[in-house]
Amino acid sequence: xxxxxxxxxxxxxxxxxxxxxxxxxxxxxHAEAAAKLSRLSSIFRAATLASTGIAAVLASLVAGARPxxxxxxxxxxxxxxxxxxxxxxxxxxxxxxxxxACSARLWLVCEKYRGLLAEMHDGRIELTTxxxxxxxxxxxxxxxxxxxx
Numbered sequence: 001x002x003x004x005x006x007x008x009x010x011x012x013x014x015x016x017x018x019x020x021x022x023x024x025x026x027x028x029x030h031a032e033a034a035a036k037l038s039r040l041s042s043i044f045r046a047a048t049l050a051s052t053g054i055a056a057v058l059a060s061l062v063a064g065a066r067p068x069x070x071x072x073x074x075x076x077x078x079x080x081x082x083x084x085x086x087x088x089x090x091x092x093x094x095x096x097x098x099x100x101a102c103s104a105r106l107w108l109v110c111e112k113y114r115g116l117l118a119e120m121h122d123g124r125i126e127l128t129t130x131x132x133x134x135x136x137x138x139x140x141x142x143x144x145x146x147x148x149x
Contacts, residue, residue: 027106034099051080105144
């Protein structure tokens, strides 16, 4: 099964393996992007909670006669509002879910590639069948990577 393909002068087995590895890299990249966005979202939520807590404490101190406490309370309340507005405005949840869904879909295609690779290494598949299945998997991977949510 070590026949040469015209593309890049690679044998078909190497081409299938390289296709699988690039697909697996894309799957991992989407999973990492979802994890990073999820961490950033958690940081925004924690900042919003902390700033509103500080604003509440300072607002209770405003009852005193010191004008600097009023200014501090107003500034922290504005910061709390800005953090909340940024969290709501940037709304990362759809992007997080999109990356997670894309990673899951690509993982399924990766599993099919693993099956194809196993059949190749066991010698249980003919060359024409291998090409057809590889082509079908490439089309499926391309379709799954760009499915809108």
